[in-house]
Amino acid sequence: MSPTIYLGLAGNPNSGKTTLYNALTGSRQQVGNYPGITVDKREGFTNVSGRLLHIVDLPGTYSLTAYSQEELVARNFLVEESPALVINVLNATNLERNLYLTVQFLELGIPLVLALNMMDEAEKSGMRLDTELLARMLGTPVVGMAARIGRGKEELLHTVISTAEQTDQSSWRPLEISYGPDLDPVIQQMCGIIRQNSFLTQRYPPRWTALKFLEEDVEVTRRGYEADPETASRLEKICREIAEHCERTLNTHPEAIIADYRYGFINSLLKQGVVERSRAMNRVSFSDKMDRVLTHKFLGPLVMLAILYAMFQITFEVGEIPLQGLVQLFDWLSEGIKAILPPSTLRSLLVSGIIDGVGGVLSFVPLIMIMFFCLSFLEDFGYMARIAYMLDRLLRGFGLHGCSVMPFIMSGGIPGGCAVPGLMATRSLRSPKEKMATLLTAPFFTCGAKVPVFLLLAGAFFPESPAQILFWLTLVAWTAALLVARLLRSTIIRGESTPFVMELPPYRLPTWKGLFIHTWEKAWQYIRKAGTLILAVSILIWAAMSFPAPPEGSTHAVKQRIQSIQAELEEAEAKQRRTSLQKELQQARGQQDKLRLSYSLAGRLGHGLEPVSQWAGFDWKTNISLVGGIAAKEVIISTLGTAYSMAETDSGQGASLSQKLARDPSWSRLKGVGFMVFVLIYSPCFVSVITIIRESSWKWGVFSVAFNTLLAFALAVLIYQSGQMLVS
Amino acid sequence: MNQPALSLRQLTKNQSARIVSIHATGELGRRIRDMGLVPGVEVTILGRAPLRDPVALKVHGFTLSLRNNEADHIQVEPLQESTT
Numbered sequence: 001m002s003p004t005i006y007l008g009l010a011g012n013p014n015s016g017k018t019t020l021y022n023a024l025t026g027s028r029q030q031v032g033n034y035p036g037i038t039v040d041k042r043e044g045f046t047n048v049s050g051r052l053l054h055i056v057d058l059p060g061t062y063s064l065t066a067y068s069q070e071e072l073v074a075r076n077f078l079v080e081e082s083p084a085l086v087i088n089v090l091n092a093t094n095l096e097r098n099l100y101l102t103v104q105f106l107e108l109g110i111p112l113v114l115a116l117n118m119m120d121e122a123e124k125s126g127m128r129l130d131t132e133l134l135a136r137m138l139g140t141p142v143v144g145m146a147a148r149i150g151r152g153k154e155e156l157l158h159t160v161i162s163t164a165e166q167t168d169q170s171s172w173r174p175l176e177i178s179y180g181p182d183l184d185p186v187i188q189q190m191c192g193i194i195r196q197n198s199f200l201t202q203r204y205p206p207r208w209t210a211l212k213f214l215e216e217d218v219e220v221t222r223r224g225y226e227a228d229p230e231t232a233s234r235l236e237k238i239c240r241e242i243a244e245h246c247e248r249t250l251n252t253h254p255e256a257i258i259a260d261y262r263y264g265f266i267n268s269l270l271k272q273g274v275v276e277r278s279r280a281m282n283r284v285s286f287s288d289k290m291d292r293v294l295t296h297k298f299l300g301p302l303v304m305l306a307i308l309y310a311m312f313q314i315t316f317e318v319g320e321i322p323l324q325g326l327v328q329l330f331d332w333l334s335e336g337i338k339a340i341l342p343p344s345t346l347r348s349l350l351v352s353g354i355i356d357g358v359g360g361v362l363s364f365v366p367l368i369m370i371m372f373f374c375l376s377f378l379e380d381f382g383y384m385a386r387i388a389y390m391l392d393r394l395l396r397g398f399g400l401h402g403c404s405v406m407p408f409i410m411s412g413g414i415p416g417g418c419a420v421p422g423l424m425a426t427r428s429l430r431s432p433k434e435k436m437a438t439l440l441t442a443p444f445f446t447c448g449a450k451v452p453v454f455l456l457l458a459g460a461f462f463p464e465s466p467a468q469i470l471f472w473l474t475l476v477a478w479t480a481a482l483l484v485a486r487l488l489r490s491t492i493i494r495g496e497s498t499p500f501v502m503e504l505p506p507y508r509l510p511t512w513k514g515l516f517i518h519t520w521e522k523a524w525q526y527i528r529k530a531g532t533l534i535l536a537v538s539i540l541i542w543a544a545m546s547f548p549a550p551p552e553g554s555t556h557a558v559k560q561r562i563q564s565i566q567a568e569l570e571e572a573e574a575k576q577r578r579t580s581l582q583k584e585l586q587q588a589r590g591q592q593d594k595l596r597l598s599y600s601l602a603g604r605l606g607h608g609l610e611p612v613s614q615w616a617g618f619d620w621k622t623n624i625s626l627v628g629g630i631a632a633k634e635v636i637i638s639t640l641g642t643a644y645s646m647a648e649t650d651s652g653q654g655a656s657l658s659q660k661l662a663r664d665p666s667w668s669r670l671k672g673v674g675f676m677v678f679v680l681i682y683s684p685c686f687v688s689v690i691t692i693i694r695e696s697s698w699k700w701g702v703f704s705v706a707f708n709t710l711l712a713f714a715l716a717v718l719i720y721q722s723g724q725m726l727v728s
Numbered sequence: 729m730n731q732p733a734l735s736l737r738q739l740t741k742n743q744s745a746r747i748v749s750i751h752a753t754g755e756l757g758r759r760i761r762d763m764g765l766v767p768g769v770e771v772t773i774l775g776r777a778p779l780r781d782p783v784a785l786k787v788h789g790f791t792l793s794l795r796n797n798e799a800d801h802i803q804v805e806p807l808q809e810s811t812t
Contacts (some may be wrong), residue, residue, distance in 0.1 A: 098788070
């Protein structure tokens with residue numbers, strides 16, 4: 001027997017599956033992707049009495065249909081990867097619905113261990129559950145537990161191991177339940193045909209195939225036609241006939257009959273003594289009381305706005321402390337290198353390319369961690385679903401879906417998200433059209449990489465109110481996203497809206513472990529991006545800003561001037577004379593570096609764009625940073641930093657970039673505002689574009705780059721030009 | 729005792745009813761059934777979102793939400809003991 005046991009972990013959303021997964025695997029987790037699609041593949045490991053358990057956390061689903069990628073992933077995992085067994089997590093307080101998925105696993109003939117989670121809550125609400133009876137009736141081991149407080153974890157693990165050791169795949173016979181007088185004979189007939197022709201029998205139990213044909217499952221039908229078109233069309237014909245019969249005599253559809261009988265089967269199980277309810281069941285739950293306030297007609301939206309506002313106040317008040325520490329650390333590193341190394345290309349690479357670039361990005365890690373912490377808290381607490389509930393009517397008006405809120409918020413609807421996970425979150429949207437509109441507008445939000453840019457500019461031009469600036473920019477982002485979504489949904493992506501039917505999970509205090517795991521996962525994604533892509537990009541950009549070097553002749557005059565000032569400085573004694581000489585030296589060096597930068601590849605590109613960009617008040621330095629920002633928004637700051645520190649080497653000791661901008665005559669409040677709006681709206685970053693392409697097609701990726709940039713430029717020009725007119 | 733069937737949309741806050749039939753097909757029908765909404769099940773209206781849509785329901789002790797135009801597909805018979 002192999003020492004590793006391969007397990008799947010499955011269950012409804014909100015059944016506490018993730019909590020159990022975290023409790024089982026702790027820190028030994030990894031996140032990847034299923035090939036070809038973007039559903040996360042979460043795997044973890046744990047050692048139990050000398051056996052290694054390899055656990056795959058399947059996406060939370062209510063059913064095993066072919067309507068969503070999540071359900072297809074779960075189904076294909078079960079069929080293709082043949083795990084030793086599947087731990088089916090059920091919410092004990094809602095067995096009626098949670099067992100609906102279990103029945104479908106049993107019909108597939110998957111070896112199961114049922115984990116009845118949240119037993120403590122069930123008991124508190126006056127329910128008594130007979131797990132042994134349930135186990136006997138379903139023929140699967142059942143373990144009662146409460147993953148949040150660690151109850152039943154050991155028992156579950158031992159049950160899993162002993163079940164896995166005792167059973168081999170073939171000993172599990174698929175469950176057969178009756179689907180009534182209309183369907184049962186038809187299913188019999190279909191099973192006969194399926195067995196005769198060995199139709200998909202390698203893959204699915206015959207009865208499962210028959211049921212899926214009756215349910216008109218797109219994927220199974222497709223596979224059927226690929227394997228044996230003749231049998232497939234025979235089966236489909238039978239299904240069509242019975243569907244017409246049901247329609248005519250019962251005014252219903254085989255799919256609905258199948259669901260009714262499954263629920264009937266579950267109800268009869270539960271009524272035979274599995275669940276006993278005392279009268280206390282009718283009391284109003286704590287969650288319902290919370291909802292009376294949190295989704296109240298007037299209070300609900302007010303509380304929602306207050307929560308969103310409070311969330312970024314917390315983020316900035318608390319995040320400021322470690323942020324300053326890190327900024328100082330990187331300043332100290334730069335100074336150290338400057339003290340050790342003489343001015344050279346290597347020093348310039350280290351200081352301007354690597355430390356300024358990556359340091360600028362990494363110093364925002366604490367901020368991002370706090371934001372993700374708050375975000376995870378709201379999601380695990382159950383509040384995200386309420387946001388979707390309250391905003392659905394509004395979003396539908398713009399051709400979106402209540403569930404578009406999630407991708408929007410993840411992307412930075414609450415400042416500090418990231419468009420990449422946000423874009424990935426759109427796969428919970430089942431309508432391709434609403435998903436497209438969400439995909440294309442999600443990059444407008446104030447993601448974690450744009451926030452530092454805004455803070456930088458707010459620090460330079462509105463030093464008294466950075467949080468307010470961010471708040472207003474967030475409102476601009478929402479307005480732009482909604483209006484553009486409406487525009488897109490009534491022009492190039494027109495079409496009907498999709499079902500909203502959604503669970504509002506009971507409010508629950510999140511576990512610390514879960515919050516920390518989520519937060520760390522997100523922060524690590526960000527750090528990894530900073531460490532790899534952004535490092536590479538900032539070196540590239542540094543190179544583009546340093547080479548080609550200007551020809552000897554053009555810098556000759558400046559060089560001579562520097563040399564003569566240096567010579568004079570060495571001889572000068574008087575203090576006053578020395579200071580004025582040093583100032584002159586700085587100016588000369590600044591000139592030299594500006595010449596160099598302006599001659600470099602980046603400088604030429606920036607200059608080349610100036611005739612157009614001047615309409616928005618952007619000069620060539622701004623242009624360079626914005627072009628760099630297409631690679632990754634973090635690069636905007638590092639590029640501006642590089643541009644300004646290169647142009648004023650050694651002059652601004654301790655002066656932060658934001659002070660430099662505030663002092664620079666080419667900048668003004670007006671340009672600052674235009675710049676911020678441009679950064680907010682223009683082309684998604686490189687990684688986002690790749691994600692959009694992966695979620696849709698390359699055409700939409702190109703579209704988003706071009707369309708967003710044009711829109712952003714139009715807005716920036718509008719702001720700058722109208723502002724100029726008002727001033728003059 | 730039983731009143732004639734209504735659509736779920738017509739129920740008011742705190743009213744309880746039993747589902748009689750569901751006339752949704754395809755994905756909407758599937759999603760409604762996945763959530764445990766099938767004939768014979770009792771539901772109670774918890775309230776509506778601030779913009780009067782979607783509606784929140786209690787089913788099997790759990791809270792679900794669906795849009796008004798989705799609730800139109802669900803026929804119910806109100807239960808007598810419903811409070812006003």
